[in-house]
Every structure is written in C-alpha cells, then in structure tokens.
Amino acid sequence: MKRIFLIMIAFGVCFFEIPVDAYEKSLKNVKVVIDAGHGGFDNGAIEYGYYEDNINLEIALKMKDELEKSGAKVYLTRDGDYDMTKRNHHYSKQDDMYLRVKKIDSYKCDYLLSIHQNASGNRSAWGSQVFYYYRSKQGKALAFDIDQSLKQLTNSRKPISGCGFRVLRATKTLGVLIECGFLSNYNECGQLRSKNYQKKLCQKVKEGLIKYHLRIMTQKKKKTAKILQ
Numbered sequence: 001m002k003r004i005f006l007i008m009i010a011f012g013v014c015f016f017e018i019p020v021d022a023y024e025k026s027l028k029n030v031k032v033v034i035d036a037g038h039g040g041f042d043n044g045a046i047e048y049g050y051y052e053d054n055i056n057l058e059i060a061l062k063m064k065d066e067l068e069k070s071g072a073k074v075y076l077t078r079d080g081d082y083d084m085t086k087r088n089h090h091y092s093k094q095d096d097m098y099l100r101v102k103k104i105d106s107y108k109c110d111y112l113l114s115i116h117q118n119a120s121g122n123r124s125a126w127g128s129q130v131f132y133y134y135r136s137k138q139g140k141a142l143a144f145d146i147d148q149s150l151k152q153l154t155n156s157r158k159p160i161s162g163c164g165f166r167v168l169r170a171t172k173t174l175g176v177l178i179e180c181g182f183l184s185n186y187n188e189c190g191q192l193r194s195k196n197y198q199k200k201l202c203q204k205v206k207e208g209l210i211k212y213h214l215r216i217m218t219q220k221k222k223k224t225a226k227i228l229q
C-alpha cells in the first residue's frame with residue numbers, strides 16, 4: 001500500500017512538473033513576427049538614462065521564447081541594436097519604416113506584435129495600452145484579447161485604441177502595437193526594466209494571443225462544418 005502511495009506521489013510530481021506548454025502547443029503552425037520598435041540611431045524614448053529601443057528588444061526576445069514554447073514559429077524585425085536601414089549616420093525614419101513594413105510582410109505571418117514603451121511629459125502617466133489599425137475589425141478583436149490579458153498584470157485603465165500608425169496601417173499582417181508602459185513614470189520604468197516583469201508581460205500577451213487564435217480557429221471550423229453539411 002505504501003509503495004503504491006509512493007508511486008502515486010512520484011507520478012503526481014512528474015505530472016505537475018511538466019510545463020503546460022509542453023503538451024499544449026496552442027500556437028503550433030502559427031507564425032508570429034515581433035517588431036522591437038526603433039533601434040540603432042533611433043532610440044525612441046529616453047528616460048532616466050534608459051533607452052526605449054533596448055527595452056523593446058529585451059521584451060521582444062523574451063516574447064520570442066515565450067511564443068516558441070507554445071509551438072509558434074517566430075520572426076524578429078531586429079535581433080540587435082540597429083535600425084532597418086543599417087546606414088548609421090545616414091539614418092532616415094521614413095526609410096526605416098518602409099523597410100520595417102516590407103520585412104514584416106515578407107515573413108507572411110499570421111500575427112504581428114510591435115513592442116514599444118510609452119513616455120509623457122506628465123510623469124504620473126502610467127499603464128499599458130494596446131493599439132490596432134482603426135480600419136481593422138480583426139485588429140480590434142486581437143487588441144481586445146491581448147489587452148484583457150495584459151491588464152491582469154499591469155492593472156492599466158487605458159482602453160484599446162484605434163490608430164493609423166504606419167507599422168499597422170501599411171502592413172498586410174494582422175497585428176497590434178503594444179505600449180507596455182510609461183518609461184517616463186519612475187515606478188513603471190523600474191518594472192519595465194525588470195527581467196521578471198518582462199517575462200510576465202510576455203506570458204500575458206501570449207495568453208491573449210492564444211485566446212484570440214483559438215476563438216478564430218473554432219469559428220473557422222464551425223464555418224467549414226456548415227459548408228460540409
């Protein structure tokens with residue numbers, strides 16, 4: 001009896017130690033492109049000596065790991081501190097965006113996540129915010145799911161927002177732009193730099209993406225079933 005009990009405990013421990021992702025490959029066959037905003041000569045926001053482009057990249061790399069754990073195939077617009085032109089002092093924002101958009105669509109992904117950090121002259125402003133291209137219904141639905149999940153961590157009161165940002169407007173890939181928080185807010189800047197917080201942030205974004213993806217897959221299956229009837 002004691003032996004059976006021990007075997008049961010051992011089995012239980014093994015069972016619970018397997019990470020959920022190991023057998024829940026919810027994003028299998030899903031392709032995601034992650035765009036770490038800015039880079040190279042374009043630092044984005046600079047607050048308290050910290051550069052937005054560096055934090056964007058740190059989060060983008062963690063996001064890649066997180067999504068891959070769930071079976072996604074992940075691409076990055078950049079994996080280092082450079083802009084898309086790689087022309088250094090001949091940098092042009094317009095050319096960078098043109099090439100960024102081209103690169104994003106060249107991967108022919110199902111989803112695009114553009115990662116940014118916000119900043120404001122009002123140092124008390126704080127909170128994550130998810131943006132979608134204002135003419136995209138799917139973009140709005142995706143933003144909603146990601147935002148709902150992300151807010152469980154950030155407690156942000158900012159609503160999702162339709163926008164005309166070029167990275168969403170000019171790309172064919174369904175995507176959202178995530179402002180993870182305000183670097184200009186001293187407390188939030190500290191959180192956004194924390195490796196642990198960055199990881200949690202990526203997990204929450206992934207949960208939202210999975211929720212959206214599974215819903216769309218279910219809808220597609222139902223449609224197919226109707227056609228076959």
Ligand SMILES: [Zn+2]
Binds near residue numbers: 037044045052116117
């Ligand atoms: Zn930015």
